[in-house]
Amino acid sequence: MVWITVVFSCILVIMLWHFLSSIGLVFNQDSEIKNIPSIPGLPFFGNTFDTLSNPHLKYQEWCQRYGYDIFQVRIGTKRIVIVNSYDSIQKLWTENCSSNNSRPVLYTFHKVLSKNALYTIGTTPFGQSFKRKKKTIASHLNYKNLYGYNELIQRESDLAMYRLMKDLASNHCNETDLLKFFQYFHLQLSVYMTYGYQLDLDHSEKELADEIIEVENSIIKIRSHTSSNLQDYFPILRYINSQNKYKKANLLRERRQVYMDKFMRFTINQMEQKKFNEKRQMKCGTNMRNQQSFYDRNMDTSLVAHNLTNAKLSFSELQSICLTMVSAGLDNTALNLNYLMGQFSHPIKGPSLQTKAVNELLKCHGNDYWEAWCHSEEESNCNYIMALIHETLRYFTVLPTSLPRYTTRDIVLNNSVVIPQGTTLFMNAWNGNHDDKKFSHPMEFDPERYLDQEGKLISNEKGLFHFSFGAGARMCSGSKLALKEMYVIICKMLLLFEIGPPKAEEMLAELDPNKSNKFPTSSAIEPRKFLVALKPRNPLFYQGVSRHIQQTLLEDYKLKMQNK
Numbered sequence: 001m002v003w004i005t006v007v008f009s010c011i012l013v014i015m016l017w018h019f020l021s022s023i024g025l026v027f028n029q030d031s032e033i034k035n036i037p038s039i040p041g042l043p044f045f046g047n048t049f050d051t052l053s054n055p056h057l058k059y060q061e062w063c064q065r066y067g068y069d070i071f072q073v074r075i076g077t078k079r080i081v082i083v084n085s086y087d088s089i090q091k092l093w094t095e096n097c098s099s100n101n102s103r104p105v106l107y108t109f110h111k112v113l114s115k116n117a118l119y120t121i122g123t124t125p126f127g128q129s130f131k132r133k134k135k136t137i138a139s140h141l142n143y144k145n146l147y148g149y150n151e152l153i154q155r156e157s158d159l160a161m162y163r164l165m166k167d168l169a170s171n172h173c174n175e176t177d178l179l180k181f182f183q184y185f186h187l188q189l190s191v192y193m194t195y196g197y198q199l200d201l202d203h204s205e206k207e208l209a210d211e212i213i214e215v216e217n218s219i220i221k222i223r224s225h226t227s228s229n230l231q232d233y234f235p236i237l238r239y240i241n242s243q244n245k246y247k248k249a250n251l252l253r254e255r256r257q258v259y260m261d262k263f264m265r266f267t268i269n270q271m272e273q274k275k276f277n278e279k280r281q282m283k284c285g286t287n288m289r290n291q292q293s294f295y296d297r298n299m300d301t302s303l304v305a306h307n308l309t310n311a312k313l314s315f316s317e318l319q320s321i322c323l324t325m326v327s328a329g330l331d332n333t334a335l336n337l338n339y340l341m342g343q344f345s346h347p348i349k350g351p352s353l354q355t356k357a358v359n360e361l362l363k364c365h366g367n368d369y370w371e372a373w374c375h376s377e378e379e380s381n382c383n384y385i386m387a388l389i390h391e392t393l394r395y396f397t398v399l400p401t402s403l404p405r406y407t408t409r410d411i412v413l414n415n416s417v418v419i420p421q422g423t424t425l426f427m428n429a430w431n432g433n434h435d436d437k438k439f440s441h442p443m444e445f446d447p448e449r450y451l452d453q454e455g456k457l458i459s460n461e462k463g464l465f466h467f468s469f470g471a472g473a474r475m476c477s478g479s480k481l482a483l484k485e486m487y488v489i490i491c492k493m494l495l496l497f498e499i500g501p502p503k504a505e506e507m508l509a510e511l512d513p514n515k516s517n518k519f520p521t522s523s524a525i526e527p528r529k530f531l532v533a534l535k536p537r538n539p540l541f542y543q544g545v546s547r548h549i550q551q552t553l554l555e556d557y558k559l560k561m562q563n564k
C-alpha cells in the first residue's frame with residue numbers, strides 16, 4: 001500500500017514539474033555552450049549569488065583565478081557569456097558587430113516597466129524600428145548637427161556657470177557638491193535639443209528638473225543587469241508578491257510619463273502657434289521675430305520639431321528617441337564630470353593636474369582667458385583636456401558591465417568556438433579598460449597615456465580609446481555630445497576656479513571608483529557624495545565673466561521665461 005502511494009506521489013510530482021516548466025514557472029535552463037569554459041556554480045541558482053554586487057569585480061576575479069578571458073556563467077535559467085580582456089572585447093564587439101547587434105528582451109524592463117513598448121534606443125532589440133530610431137538620433141547628434149548647437153552650448157554653459165557663482169556667493173560657502181549642477185546643465189541642454197523647451201531652473205522648474213533626475217536615476221537602478229531583477233532569470237519569482245514588486249516600476253513609469261507628455265505637448269503647441277503666426281504675418285505684414293528670444297527663434301532645430309514635420313517615424317518611435325535624449329546621458333555625463341572634479345580636488349595630485357590643464361588650454365588660445373572662455377564650444381582643440389576626458393572615462397568606467405548584447409547570428413571565435421545565435425553577452429568594460437596588456441599601470445589616473453611625445457592626442461584608427469561608450473554597432477550614439485559637454489564644462493570650471501579639497505576629510509572624494517560606489521548592485525558606478533572647494537582662479541576674470549553674462553545673456557533668458 002505504501003509503495004503505491006510513493007509511486008503515485010512521484011508521478012504527480014513529475015507531472016507537476018513538467019507542467020510548471022512548460023509554462024516557464026520553473027527551471028527551463030539554457031543549455032551549456034560547448035567549448036566555452038563554465039564557472040562552477042550552485043545547482044538551480046548557478047552563479048547568481050556571486051554576481052549580485054559589483055559583478056565586474058567578480059568577473060575580473062574569475063578571470064584571474066581560472067585563467068579564462070571568455071567564460072560562461074548561469075544566472076537562474078539563463079546562460080550569459082562574459083568577455084573580459086581588451087583584445088577579446090574588441091574582437092567580439094567590433095569585428096563581429098553585425099552578429100551581436102541586438103539587446104536581450106528582459107521581462108521586468110520590456111514587459112513591465114515599458115508598457116506600450118516605450119523604451120529607450122539602448123534597450124530596443126534589433127529590427128527595422130531600431131534602425132529608424134538609431135538613424136534619427138545619430139543624425140541629430142553627429143558632428144555637423146552638433147556644430148549648429150554651438151551657440152546654445154555656449155549660452156547654457158555660461159548660464160550654468162553664472163548660477164554656480166551666484167549659489168556660492170549666496171551660501172557664503174565655497175564648498176559644494178557639483179553633481180546636481182552637472183545634471184542640471186546636461187538636462188537643460190538635452191531637453192532644449194529634443195523639444196525646444198527651455199527649463200526655468202532659476203524659478204518655477206527646479207522642482208521639475210529634480211523630479212526628472214530622481215525618476216531617471218531610479219529607473220537606471222531598476223534596470224540593473226541582474227540583482228534587482230531576479231524574476232528575469234527565475235520565472236517563478238514573477239508570480240510571488242508580483243503586485244508589490246512592480247508597484248515601484250509602475251509608479252516610476254507614470255511619473256516619467258507626466259514630464260514626457262508635458263514637453264511633447266509644448267512642442268506640438270509651439271509648432272501650431274508658429275504656423276498661425278506665419279499666416280498672420282503674411283496677412284498683416286508684421287514681423288514677430290524681433291520680439292522673440294534666442295530660444296524661440298531656434299526651436300525649429302529641436303529633434304521633435306524637425307521630425308514631426310519630416311515624419312518617417314511613428315509617434316511612439318519619436319517618443320522613444322525623446323526618452324533616450326532625456327535619460328541617456330543624464331547620469332553618465334554628470335557622474336564622469338563629477339569624478340574628474342574629485343581628481344582635481346585631491347590635495348596631492350590635483351593641483352598639478354589643474355596647472356597643466358589650464359596652461360595647455362591657454363596655450364591653445366594665445367594665453368588669453370577670454371579667448372579660451374568664448375571659443376571652448378567651437379572646437380575641442382586642447383589635446384590635454386581631451387586626454388583628461390578620455391582618462392576619466394577609462395579610469396572611472398561609469399557602466400562597468402556596459403549594456404548587454406544579444407547575438408542575432410552565430411559568432412565563430414578562433415575558427416573553433418561557436419557562440420550561438422540568441423546568446424546574451426556581457427562586456428566586462430571595467431576589466432577591458434583596466435587591462436594591463438593594453439594600459440600600463442591601469443590603476444593610475446594618468447591622462448598623458450592618451451598623448452604622444454609631441455603632446456598630441458594619440459590617434460586610434462577605430463577611435464577606440466576605451467570601452468566606456470561601448471563599441472561596434474550598438475556603441476553609444478551620444479558620445480560626441482557627451483565629449484563636447486564635458487570639454488566645455490571642464491574648460492570653464494578650470495578658467496573660473498581653483499578646485500581644492502574640502503575642510504572635512506571625510507568629505508574628500510574617494511578616487512577608487514569601486515571603493516566609493518554607493519550602489520554596487522546597480523549597473524552604474526555612483527560614488528558617495530563628496531565636496532570640492534572652489535576659489536576664483538583669477539579674481540578679475542571671475543568678476544568679468546559674471547558681468548559679461550549679466551549683460552549679454554540674462555535679458556534674453558528672462559524674456560524667454562516671461563513669455564513661457
Ligand code: HEM
Binds near residue numbers: 134333402470474
Ligand atoms: C559620458 C556619457 C555617456 C556614457 C559613458 C555612455 C555610455 C554608453 C554605453 C556604454 C552604451 C552601450 C554601448 C554598447 O552596447 O556598445 C551607450 C548606449 C547609448 N547611449 Fe550613451 N553614454 C553617454 C552619454 C550619452 C548621451 C549624452 C546620449 C544621448 C543624448 C547617449 C545615447 C546613447 C544611445 C542612444 C545608446 C544606445 C545605442 C544603441 O543601442 O545602438 N549616451 N551609452
